Amino acid sequence: MKITDILFNFLIFIVIQFIFFSLSTDANAHKVSTYAYREGDKIFGECYFVDGSPCKNSKVEIYDAKGNKIFETTTDEKGKYSFTIKEKGTLRIVISAGEGHKAEYKLEGIREKIEKKEAIDNVSLKKEIQSTTPQQSIDKEEIRKIIDETLDSKLQGLRMEIMDLRKQMDKVTLKDVIGGIGYILGVWAIIMLLKRKKNAS
Amino acid sequence: MHISEGVLSAPVLLTGAFLSLVGLAIGLKNMKNEDIPKVAVLSSAFFVASLIHVPIGPTSAHLVLNGLVGMILGLGAFPSIFVALILQALLFQFGGLTTLGVNTFAMAMPAVLCYYLFRGILRRSKNTAFLGGFLGGGLSLLIAAILISIALIETEKSFISIAGTLLAMHLPVAVIEGIITGFVVVYLKKVKPEALG
Numbered sequence A: 001m002k003i004t005d006i007l008f009n010f011l012i013f014i015v016i017q018f019i020f021f022s023l024s025t026d027a028n029a030h031k032v033s034t035y036a037y038r039e040g041d042k043i044f045g046e047c048y049f050v051d052g053s054p055c056k057n058s059k060v061e062i063y064d065a066k067g068n069k070i071f072e073t074t075t076d077e078k079g080k081y082s083f084t085i086k087e088k089g090t091l092r093i094v095i096s097a098g099e100g101h102k103a104e105y106k107l108e109g110i111r112e113k114i115e116k117k118e119a120i121d122n123v124s125l126k127k128e129i130q131s132t133t134p135q136q137s138i139d140k141e142e143i144r145k146i147i148d149e150t151l152d153s154k155l156q157g158l159r160m161e162i163m164d165l166r167k168q169m170d171k172v173t174l175k176d177v178i179g180g181i182g183y184i185l186g187v188w189a190i191i192m193l194l195k196r197k198k199n200a201s
Numbered sequence B: 001m002h003i004s005e006g007v008l009s010a011p012v013l014l015t016g017a018f019l020s021l022v023g024l025a026i027g028l029k030n031m032k033n034e035d036i037p038k039v040a041v042l043s044s045a046f047f048v049a050s051l052i053h054v055p056i057g058p059t060s061a062h063l064v065l066n067g068l069v070g071m072i073l074g075l076g077a078f079p080s081i082f083v084a085l086i087l088q089a090l091l092f093q094f095g096g097l098t099t100l101g102v103n104t105f106a107m108a109m110p111a112v113l114c115y116y117l118f119r120g121i122l123r124r125s126k127n128t129a130f131l132g133g134f135l136g137g138g139l140s141l142l143i144a145a146i147l148i149s150i151a152l153i154e155t156e157k158s159f160i161s162i163a164g165t166l167l168a169m170h171l172p173v174a175v176i177e178g179i180i181t182g183f184v185v186v187y188l189k190k191v192k193p194e195a196l197g
Helices: A002-024 A111-131 A134-170 A174-200 B010-030 B033-049 B066-092 B100-124 B126-156 B159-191
Strands: A032-039 A042-049 A059-063 A069-074 A080-084 A091-098 A101-107
Touching: A032 A091, A032 A101, A032 A134, A042 A091, A042 A101, A042 A134, A069 A080, A174 B033, A174 B066, B010 B066, B010 B100, B010 B126, B033 B066, B066 B100, B066 B126, B066 B159, B100 B126, B126 B159
Parallel strands: none
Antiparallel strands: A032 A042, A042 A080, A059 A069, A059 A091, A091 A101
16 A cells, blocks of 8 residues: 555656646657758758757658658758758658657748738739839849848848757756756655655554 | 657557556665665756766767666665656656656666676675676666667667667766766765665
8 A cells, every 4th residue: 555655646746747847848848959940942950959969960851741751861060951842831840869869840831921922912013013014023023032032141140049049948957957856855755754654653 | 868759659668667667666665764865865866967968979978877876776776766757857858758667667677687786796895895886887877778779679670770879879978987886885885884775
C-alpha cells in the first residue's frame, strides 16, 4: 500500500505540473530548436541547440499541409538552411539532428494574403485601365517588384534580430535552474513527509 | 542523451515506461527515510549536470552524472533520476514527457548495474575507492549510450553507426565523469563513510 500511495500522490503531482506547464509553454518544444522565414519563393532557416550552438549537417525535411514530403536538404556548418519552393501553403519543417534529437517548425502559408492582394490589385488595375493607358499598369508591376526587393533587403536585419531573440528565448536561464532545484527538493520533501506519516501511524 | 518526443514508436515507449515503473517501485520500496535528503541532493546534481556542455563532435554532448547517482544510491538511482528528468523535460525541454520512461531506464539501469559491479572495489580500501568510482562513473555513461542506441534502432536503422557516434561522443565525457565520481567517492569515504551504503 505504501508504495502505491506514494506513486499515486506522485502521479497527481505530475499531472498538475503537466497541466500547469502545458498552459504556459509549447508542449512540442525540444532540446533542438529551429526557426524559418519566407522571402518570396525562398525559405531561410536556422537550427540550433539550446545552448545556441549550431546544428551542423542535419537532415531537413519539408512537408506540406497534407503531410506529404515535398523537399529534403541539409543544414550547413552554421546550422543554416535555405531552399526555393513554389508551395505557398503551410509548411512543416522537421529536422532530425541524430541521436534522438528532433526539431519541428510550422511555417504559416501566405497564399490567402497574396490572393487578396491580387484581387484588390485587379480591381484597381481595371479602374486604371478604364481611365489610363495600359503602359502604366506594367509600371505598377515593376514598382511592386522593386518595393518587394527593397523591403526584403531592409527586413533582413529585422529577421536576423528575431532569430537571435528566439535563440535567447530557448536558452536556459539561471531562473530555470534554481527553480528546478527547488522543485526537486520539494518533491523529495513531500515523499519523505508521506513516508514518515505512514511509519508513524 | 535525452531522446526527444516523436522520435520513438509506441512499443518502444511502452517497454521503457514499464521497465522504469518496475525500477521506480523497487527503488522507492527499498529507500530508507533518512536516505531521502541524499537522494534529493543527487537528483539536483543530475538535473544541473545536463546543462554543462562539453563541446565535442557534431552535436553538443553534456555531462550526465548517472554514474555518480548510481554509485551512491544504488537502486535509489531510479526515482532520483526520474524526478530530475521530469523537471528537465518541463523546464528545459530536454527529452520529453512521453519518452520519460525510456530515458529513465536508459540512464538509471546502467547506474544500478555498475553499483553492484563495483561496490566491492569501492568498499575494500581507500586506495581502490577511486578506481571503483572511476569505473562506475565512466561505464554507467557508456552503457547508457548503448541502451539509447538500442532504443533508437528503429529510427536510425543502422545500430552500429548510431552506437558508434554515441560512444565516440561520450567517451571523453565518460572519462570526465569517471574522475568526478572517483573524487566524490573518495571524499565521501573519508568524511562520511556511511553515506556510501
